[in-house]
Amino acid sequence: MNRRGVVAVARRDLSVAMGSKAVVLPAVIVPVVLLVLLPGLAGIAASFIDAASIGDLEVLLDALPASAVAGMSPDPALLAAELVVVYLLAPMVLLVPVMFAAVIAADGMAGETERGTLEGLLLTPLTDREIVTAKLLAAWVPATVVGLVGGGLYAVVANLTVGTQVGRLVLPTAEFSVMVLWAGPTFAAASLAAVSLVSVRVKTTQEAFQLGGVVVLPVIALLVSQATGALLLSVWLLVVAGVVALGIAAGLLAVGARSLSRTRMGERLG
């Protein structure tokens, strides 16, 4: 494998993406809002929550295993705050790498077409597989890093705002760790595989991002399921979901291999 070439393409893509406001703004603002501000507000809000509002969280409380609930604060306001940061908002750490991967992957082939650099890329000695690998790396590595850093920040903020009040570390739990270390990266892989296939079929990054935006819907569905108590994101469920996401990524790339072939892309040149 032409590793130097693959790294060069990935580095160039990342450098180009980081020079774009359309990429950088969501990459910075979304994690800050979802993973820093929201858990911070949840901790501050605990001081203002009255006992009656815990009723809204009863469905989630009922879905939790008794062992998990046993360790929680008996104070209703702190219990509510802990439930919010540990169960309601924590799945946001899945959303961030998925969105980030989608944004960069959308810029992948569509961005090359838009900037008129696709032909130059196809004229390099890189194999089709090396080009696809470079494109995937350029999206997956930063998405995973952002997910890991975001998860770490989220845990720090949750502990500073809620943990200090309950007198112990509320995060990381086993579920949270699996979310950050396994589910986030694998979901990001599925997301970028899907958006890459969209990106190769459209002519502008904007179009790719609009069409590829649907990849966040399954994650939002998981978030809502957990919030309503319909489906608790347990360790095993997250492990299985990660495996399924990897399968989806591999399947999409296998199915889309023809679209990602050089001669197919060559036909799309003007």
Next chain:
Amino acid sequence: MNGDTEVAAQAAIELIAVARHFGEVTALQDLTMTVSPGEVVALLGHNGAGKTTTVRLVAGLLAPDEGTVRVRGLDPAVDGPAVRRRLGVLPAAPVVDDRLTGAANLRFAADVFQVPTEGLNARITRALETYDLAERGNERVAGYSTGMRQRLALARVLLPDPEILLLDEPTSALDPVAARQVRRSLTALARERDRTIVLCTHDLAEAEQLADRVIVLEHGRVVADGSPAALAARHGVGGIRLEVAIDHLGVARRHLGALAAGEVETEPGGRLRATGVAREMVPHLVRRLSDDGVAVYELRRLEPTLEDVYLAIHDRERPPSPTPSRGTPSRATSSPNVGSISGPDVGGQR
């Protein structure tokens, strides 16, 4: 025969009976052409004649529907990376990345083509200097002029020192001084370093100056193939300049008009200039003028340019619409000295 000898004996580029369609549109049909190592070939043809498709087939960006494409014996559709490592392709639109600096564009090319890292910075600096970009090498390409982009694209293509160059209009966006510099650089690459160059161009003077051989494409097939001189001789589209006594202009014009396939123009000072006069027609003209007692002061044969050749071929392949108001017969129908070129006209190669 060892491997090196085999490679040396192989054609640099070979297309045999290649056809390529895009839906209902036929871009290439039964295209056969060969480019030898170290040869400079100009690929001529109007827009849509199939030049870009040919380049993309050679580079493995497209696969042929029919026929065979080989680059140094390798099939670009199968051995794409090995083929592209030997090729330096400059597409019609410069493929430089606007969001990177000039130097970063060159480094990117160096990395993907695996140019040795030792001395790479110096090599990049030299390339920037050669193409007059050193002062702005660390600026983003987005701020470059069209000519600067073209020069950078060329520097990027040449940086890995490819064995075969496929250049689509390399000087089209350049000012005369930069264009001359590029032509000199290409000449040096061909003559001193034995590089193979295929030049797609509309600049016929450039093709005439640089190319050992010219291939003319029409409707996706080769309609003429030979050295500029051989094609000119074969298509006989040279001209005549004749200076006669003012009183004899009318008679001279009548004789010249009868023999010339092209137009006869009157120039100041009793001179006539006719195009489309084959060499073998000159003795007939002299005899007729002499028989009529025309006082001839000067008769000079004008050698055909590549432009004359190309236009003659083009007109025969695509006869122009008749323009009765000017009363000028088209060359396609009136030429007595040029044979049909409806089949590939091949010969006169170096």
